[in-house]
Amino acid sequence: MNPNLLHLLRIAQQPARRIIGLMSGTSLDGLDVALCRCEGSGIHTRVQVEHFHTVPYPEEVKNQIREVFAKAEISFEQLCLLHPWIGNLHADMVLDCLRQWQVAPTEVDCIASHGQTVYHAPRHQHGRPDFPNATLQLGDGDHVAVRTGILTLSDFRQKHLAAGGxxxxxxxxxxxxxxSQQGEDRILLNMGGxxxxxxxxxSLQLAEIFSTDVxxxxxxxxxxTQHYFPTLSYDANGALASQGQVHETLLAALLDHxxxxxxxxxxxxxxxxxxxxxxxxQTRSGTLAPSPHDLLATLTQFSAESIVRALERCFPxxxxxxxxxxxxMHNPVLMTALRQRLPQCRFTTTDELGxxxxxxxxxxxxxxxxEALAGTPETFQGGQAGNPAVSMGKISFAR
Ligand SMILES: Nc1ncnc2c1ncn2[C@@H]1O[C@H](COP(=O)(O)OP(=O)(O)OP(=O)(O)O)[C@@H](O)[C@H]1O
Ligand SMILES: CC(=O)N[C@H]1[C@@H]2OC[C@@H](O2)[C@@H](O)[C@@H]1O[C@H](C)C(=O)O
Incomplete structure (x- = not known):
């Protein structure tokens, strides 16, 4: 038998695994690297985060990704080059973190690499009925595995698509x-890009659980922020938005989609x-030239309002x-708007959940x-459409 398979079997059979989770989201701010000790599987999973660091993307990296990011028309060569390039980049970022944490790569069982989303095209957005839902993450898993020497699972989203999500x-x-916690209705609200x-x-009823973008x-x-204040990458602490006024007509037009x-x-x-x-x-609402501060105030309210309306539609x-x-969650203008609009909800963070x-x-x-290594897809059987009961992630051996 290929020794890679024996290695895989051993990792899958351990009571606990050390897994590095990698996420680089739509904000292009950097790579989140979380070294986790995952014990058990399924509803018995327990996770302890041993180390966490966000490795910021240098400006040059952001610019290379922006050449293809969320664009319908791009250089095919750039896309082709970025796939291994991002894989190697993420591998080097992982190795740097491990050095800082004084953890040897041999002490890690697996890397879970999300990759960099460069295009997301659900059918309702691309509007071409003959084509399926589609999404593309770059950062090839084989490159991550070979460069780090660590077994890597990657490209998690394709199985979800293949199974109808x-x-x-x-x-x-x-x-x-x-x-999940019996007796408490919980919302896990993530505000990234x-x-x-x-x-x-x-109630812990699997059929009632669902997740959605809002x-x-x-x-x-x-x-x-980057357009009007080129030295800034984001509106830190809502400092710019807090100096502006919300344009109600523009807000209404933004929500009308x-x-x-x-x-x-x-x-x-x-x-x-x-x-x-x-x-x-802006064109539809005739608000062509709001000041930068007013525009940021309005856009912050737009983000808050779209979250609030989605929650109100789902839970009257x-x-x-x-x-x-x-x-x-670090933006006080956004958080204050949410709290004001949903006074009956209790707002906290996942810190409270460890x-x-x-x-x-x-x-x-x-x-x-x-889950892909030690769990079973059956864990999610009976879940709503949108949560197909599948194992996700493609396996890349390091050798
Ligand atoms: N102190 C802060 N004040 C205001 N906004 C902040 C602050 N810190 C972070 N942010 C915002 O959070 C963004 C990064 O969020 P995060 O890393 O969760 O997004 P992401 O994972 O890239 O996106 P997604 O979850 O959509 O894939 C920044 O681009 C910035 O807009
Ligand atoms: C295609 C893609 O990368 N989508 C991201 C993005 O960032 C937030 C939101 O849009 C979410 O749907 C998803 O990421 C998180 C991690 C998810 O899949 O749950």
Whole structure:
């Protein structure tokens, strides 16, 4: 037998595994690296985050990715080169972290590599009925495995697509395994480039659990902050938005899009929520030249309002505990708007559940890899459409 398979079998049979979860999201801010100790599997999964670090993307890396990011027309050569290039880049970032943490690569069982999403095209967004839901993450797993010497699982979203999902949100699987609690209806709200939430009913009924994207989290805020204030990459602590006024007519135009009326679950990305989206809403509402501060105030309210409306549509009397994560939870203007609009909800963060909010998505990919190795797809049997009962991740051996 190929010794790689014996190695895989040994890792799968261990009571616990050390797995590095990697996530680089739509904000292009960097690579989240979470070294996790995953014990057990399925609903018995226990995770301890041993180390976490976000390795910032240098400006040059962001620029290379931006050449293809969320663009319908690109250089095919650039796309081809980026796939191994990002794989090697992420591998080097992992090796740097391991050196800093004084952990040898041989002490890690597996890497769970999400890769860099460069294009997300659910059918409702591409609008071509003869083509399926599609999504593309770059950063080839074989390159990560060979360069680090660590078994790597990657490209998690394709199985979800193949089994009838939109390739996202995948958070629901890990959220269910780690955070379900009998007797408390929970919302796990992640505000990254795109905002999404998972609903975990206190009844623990698998069929009621679902996860959906709800609209822009920070993606528009980042785009216009960078546009008007080129030395800044985001509106830190909402400092710019807090100096502006919300334009109600522009806000109404921003919220007037079929995406918001479509049924849940649904997914989206910066392919829809981008500068053109805002410019079109400005044209329709006749608000052509709001000041940069007013525009950022309005866009922050837009992010908050799209989250609030999604929650209100799903739960007519939202009386829930909301566990926030992702970069948006550091924005007090956004968080205050959410609290004001949903006074009956209790807002906290996943810290309360033992997972650092900035690490949450990377941890969830470690959990997906743990399930692929040691769990069974049956764990999710009976889940809603959108959560197919499958194991995700492609296996790359290091040798
Ligand atoms: N102190 C802060 N104040 C305001 N915004 C912040 C702050 N810290 C982070 N952010 C926002 O969070 C963003 C990064 O969030 P995060 O890393 O969760 O996104 P992501 O994982 O790239 O996106 P996604 O989850 O959509 O894939 C930044 O681009 C910025 O907009
Ligand atoms: C295609 C893609 O990368 N989608 C991301 C993105 O970032 C947030 C939101 O849009 C979510 O649907 C998803 O990531 C998280 C980790 C998920 O799959 O749950």
């Amino acid at each position: 939109e390739g996202a949100p995948l958070a629901v699987y890990g959220d269910y395994l780690l955070f 795109i905002a999404n939430f998972t609903y975990l009913p206190g 609209g822009p989290g920070n993606t528009l805020l980042d785009a216009f 079929p995406f918001f009326q479509a049924d849940f679950p649904k997914t989206t990305g910066p392919e829809l929520f981008n500068k053109e989206y805002v410019q079109q809403a 009397v939202p009386n829930l505990t909301v566990y926030a994560s992702g970069g948006g 997972i650092l909010p900035d690490a949450k998505e990377a941890v969830l990919f470690a959990v997906l890899a743990n």
